Amino acid sequence: AMKLAERVVQLKPSASIVARQRVLELQAAGETIIDLTIGEPDLDTPAHIVEAAFAAVNAGDTHYTVPPGTPALRKAIIAKLQRDNGLDYAMNEVIVGVGAKQLIYEAFAASLDTGDEVIVPAPYWVSYPDIATIHDGTPVIVDCPEVDGFKLTAKALEAAITPNTKWLVLNSPNNPSGAVYSREELEALAQVLRQAPHVWLMTDEIYEHLTYDGVTAISLVEAAPDLKDRTLIVNGVSKAYAMTGWRIGYAAGPSDIIAAMVKLVGQSTSCASSVSQAAAAAALSGDQACVAEATEIFRQRRDRMFEILDGTPGLAVRKPDGAFYFYPSVAGLIGKTTPQGKVLQSDLDVSLYLLEAAHVAVLDGGAYGMSPYLRMSFGGAMADIEVGCHAIRKACEELV
Numbered sequence: 001a002m003k004l005a006e007r008v009v010q011l012k013p014s015a016s017i018v019a020r021q022r023v024l025e026l027q028a029a030g031e032t033i034i035d036l037t038i039g040e041p042d043l044d045t046p047a048h049i050v051e052a053a054f055a056a057v058n059a060g061d062t063h064y065t066v067p068p069g070t071p072a073l074r075k076a077i078i079a080k081l082q083r084d085n086g087l088d089y090a091m092n093e094v095i096v097g098v099g100a101k102q103l104i105y106e107a108f109a110a111s112l113d114t115g116d117e118v119i120v121p122a123p124y125w126v127s128y129p130d131i132a133t134i135h136d137g138t139p140v141i142v143d144c145p146e147v148d149g150f151k152l153t154a155k156a157l158e159a160a161i162t163p164n165t166k167w168l169v170l171n172s173p174n175n176p177s178g179a180v181y182s183r184e185e186l187e188a189l190a191q192v193l194r195q196a197p198h199v200w201l202m203t204d205e206i207y208e209h210l211t212y213d214g215v216t217a218i219s220l221v222e223a224a225p226d227l228k229d230r231t232l233i234v235n236g237v238s239k240a241y242a243m244t245g246w247r248i249g250y251a252a253g254p255s256d257i258i259a260a261m262v263k264l265v266g267q268s269t270s271c272a273s274s275v276s277q278a279a280a281a282a283a284l285s286g287d288q289a290c291v292a293e294a295t296e297i298f299r300q301r302r303d304r305m306f307e308i309l310d311g312t313p314g315l316a317v318r319k320p321d322g323a324f325y326f327y328p329s330v331a332g333l334i335g336k337t338t339p340q341g342k343v344l345q346s347d348l349d350v351s352l353y354l355l356e357a358a359h360v361a362v363l364d365g366g367a368y369g370m371s372p373y374l375r376m377s378f379g380g381a382m383a384d385i386e387v388g389c390h391a392i393r394k395a396c397e398e399l400v
């Protein structure tokens with residue numbers, strides 16, 4: 001066998017792989033499993049966006065584009081940042097990628113040297129520490145307990161910063177906790193960051209529009225404009241416009257890091273799909289009613305999920321302010337015994353029990369860096385939420 005690169009060997013497959021394997025086994029045995037693990041909207045991409053893609057194909061828009069993205073899409077991104085966030089960026093300060101994920105990848109590739117530290121508040125989207133590790137960076141995980149609303153406090157940030165800190169990654173609304181930072185909370189973090197001018201900020205705003213009950217997500221740069229010259233905003237069309245498969249994300253930041261990322265895009269994917277870029281431009285500059293409609297659908301799913309799960313023994317359920325995940329504590333289930341006589345010892349055990357007893361797949365908090373919790377998605381159909389949550393409730397009631 002080939003001797004693989006050390007940085008790849010170091011990447012540990014998450015424990016959730018065990019649960020994923022069991023889902024496949026049960027499905028192969030003919031069982032129906034309700035999947036509450038999904039990280040994307042089940043909605044169709046809005047028609048006017050799909051039409052823009054067809055129009056692009058028919059117009060012969062089927063060639064390589066320039067690596068940073070078509071001028072039309074970059075102009076649409078600049079206009080979006082102005083319209084929604086009140087921020088001004090120039091053409092050489094934005095870049096298009098194959099999903100937001102590619103841009104996180106290229107930003108770390110462009111900036112990390114061995115030993116550079118990346119502060120990642122937990123619970124976190126699992127890709128940040130893994131992508132930092134791939135580029136020889138050192139993830140520094142900072143616990144953000146539920147009592148703090150799963151949010152990074154100024155005090156915890158201050159304690160985590162060292163001379164080697166290169167980046168702080170901030171994801172609001174957050175996957176998996178749904179936490180949304182308020183302006184005051186961002187200002188408090190900014191206050192600490194001003195004392196640490198060597199630290200760069202990566203703000204992952206991919207769930208920006210998916211907030212509920214009057215909560216709005218603002219960018220760190222809106223709260224602290226003086227930090228704009230060391231902030232990389234990462235965003236994309238995947239979640240807001242149900243466009244995960246089109247693979248278009250974008251980033252905005254100072255021209256020197258953007259230029260370095262453009263070089264890397266030029267030597268990896270060359271550019272994002274020309275057709276998808278045309279669709280994304282239509283998404284960002286077209287009628288935004290589809291975003292409000294999607295958000296309303298998610299709000300109804302969230303409220304229904306809460307209604308069914310609230311009061312389930314052992315499950316501490318709270319409605320998330322944003323994104324489309326519940327992240328209930330299952331501390332109350334640890335130590336309980338299943339009807340088969342097994343004692344639940346971790347959130348992974350709980351997720352495996354729910355799979356066997358309720359035929360519902362959820363993800364364990366361990367995969368997101370904070371236990372004992374479960375991540376339950378309401379990105380999927382209402383019917384699945386109905387059936388899945390009732391089954392979860394019943395399975396929890398059967399524990400002793």
Ligand code: PLP
Binds near residue numbers: 099171206248
């Ligand atoms: N950031 C977060 C927090 C996510 O949850 C996801 C997708 O799950 C992404 C980024 C990646 O999005 P994209 O489809 O644009 O690569």
